[in-house]
Amino acid sequence: MTEDWRGPYMVRGKFMKVLVLTGAGISAESGIPTFRGSDGLWEGFRPEDVATPEAFQRDPALVHRFYNERRRRLLSPDIEPNAAHRALAAFESQHQDDFLLVTQNIDDLHQRSGSQKILCMHGELLKARCMDSGECFPWKEDLGLDTPHPRYPNRLGRLRPHVVWFGEMPFGLPTIEQAAAQADLFLAIGTSAVVYPAAAIVQWTGPHCHRVEINVDATPASQAFQQVIRGKASSEVPKFLQEILNAAQ
Ligand code: BV8
Numbered sequence: 536m537t538e539d540w541r542g543p544y545m546v547r548g549k550f551m552k553v554l555v556l557t558g559a560g561i562s563a564e565s566g567i568p569t570f571r572g573s574d575g576l577w578e579g580f581r582p583e584d585v586a587t588p589e590a591f592q593r594d595p596a597l598v599h600r601f602y603n604e605r606r607r608r609l610l611s612p613d614i615e616p617n618a619a620h621r622a623l624a625a626f627e628s629q630h631q632d633d634f635l636l637v638t639q640n641i642d643d644l645h646q647r648s649g650s651q652k653i654l655c656m657h658g659e660l661l662k663a664r665c666m667d668s669g670e671c672f673p674w675k676e677d678l679g680l681d682t683p684h685p686r687y688p689n690r691l692g693r694l695r696p697h698v699v700w701f702g703e704m705p706f707g708l709p710t711i712e713q714a715a716a717q718a719d720l721f722l723a724i725g726t727s728a729v730v731y732p733a734a735a736i737v738q739w740t741g742p743h744c745h746r747v748e749i750n751v752d753a754t755p756a757s758q759a760f761q762q763v764i765r766g767k768a769s770s771e772v773p774k775f776l777q778e779i780l781n782a783a784q
Pocket of ligand 1: 766
């Protein structure tokens, strides 16, 4: 379902305002399991047991264990950005107009690849947040009930992962809504379009916006896109972004 996207969306052959949404699929080829794939991260854990405020209230040690395991895996030397992350960073640096990268991922692979304009709508695994003050701290160690507070060492266990759990408000929604309404190009990469409100962002784009989905599989949102590219992010994202840059020459 690919119409000619060199349509009215482009000014002098280039997209002006670009909004990108990434999900776990962009990090799959970097070795980070997706949530709903066969190697799904939730396997072994039910989301409601580890990714809700109630779960943390009920069994904080289990929730800390779930995130400690993911943080350690993210920090292992064999996990690094792939060509899709790098292509997005390169495009951002060459794009002359508005660009925003919204990610649902809590890994730091976009940051490590050099992307600057990133909105981490579901938080960041390498940050811890004080449950009393809301202050965030860069965090690469395990977190637990015995973790001293960086400012008040005699306060133990007052830090939580700086991530958005189910039932919690994602970050930056007003910014995302505004960017979506103004976007000429909306590119959704590697997301199953199951989790809201992230899955609704495509519906927040305007009638003039060219919507592209890059995913190995169809999703419940695929029909909302004028262009769907079926394939792996590491090959399809660099190819598509290079086409966009060539068209703008
Ligand atoms: C909220 C952080 C109140 C923690 C996560 C309607 C409106 C609003 C809310 C709801 C609603 N309906 C239901 C809800 C509640 C709920 C929800 O959506 N539930 C779902 C399960 C039905 N949403 C919430 O609770 C949200 N908060 O609602 O607040 C509110 C109300 C109104 C308006 C605003 C707010 C909070 C949701 C955030 C939860 N936290 N993560 C952590 O990581 O532990 S969600 C988790 O799943 C991930 O962070 C990720 O964001 C999300 C979605 O996963 P994906 O990234 O899409 O990954 P997935 O594995 O599912 O899919 C991978 C895709 O990649 C697949 O399509 C696959 O085909 C593809 N792929 C694989 N390999 C490749 C590839 N593609 C390309 N190349 C490859 N190589």
